[in-house]
Amino acid sequence: VNLSAVRLRLMLGIAIGVGAAVAVSGAIGFVGLIVPHLLRPFTDRAPSSLLLPSALGGGALLCAADIAVRLIPTSDIELRLGVLTALLGVPIFVYHLARERRLW
Numbered sequence: 001v002n003l004s005a006v007r008l009r010l011m012l013g014i015a016i017g018v019g020a021a022v023a024v025s026g027a028i029g030f031v032g033l034i035v036p037h038l039l040r041p042f043t044d045r046a047p048s049s050l051l052l053p054s055a056l057g058g059g060a061l062l063c064a065a066d067i068a069v070r071l072i073p074t075s076d077i078e079l080r081l082g083v084l085t086a087l088l089g090v091p092i093f094v095y096h097l098a099r100e101r102r103l104w
Contacts, residue, residue, distance in 0.1 A: 026082060031058050031065075034089040037096060061088075 022030050035058040036050055043049045065084050072079050 030082070030085045030089050031062050034085070034092055035061055037092055061085075 018033070022033070025032075032054075036054045039053045039057050040050060043053060062081075062085075065081055065088070069079050069081050069084050
């Protein structure tokens with residue numbers, strides 16, 4: 001088995017699946033992907049202990065992003081909430097991807 005080819009195919013498949021899920025669910029789904037990664041260092045990394053902080057953190061992040069979208073001055077149209085959450089989430093995922101790549 002060519003391990004590097006399997007890893008590449010697996011990574012592409014997961015990226016396409018996550019991208020499709022976010023495209024269908026929108027900004028709320030993206031927040032659901034961001035917040036557990038942000039809060040994991042503050043818990044014992046067990047999924048059961050991460051559930052409640054993720055729910056509260058997701059609500060707080062979405063409220064803060066909504067307030068920021070309303071306060072950021074734009075020329076004609078209001079900035080979309082999904083754009084702001086993507087600007088927050090993409091660097092987090094790139095960081096995690098680069099960190100996991102080093103572990104391979």
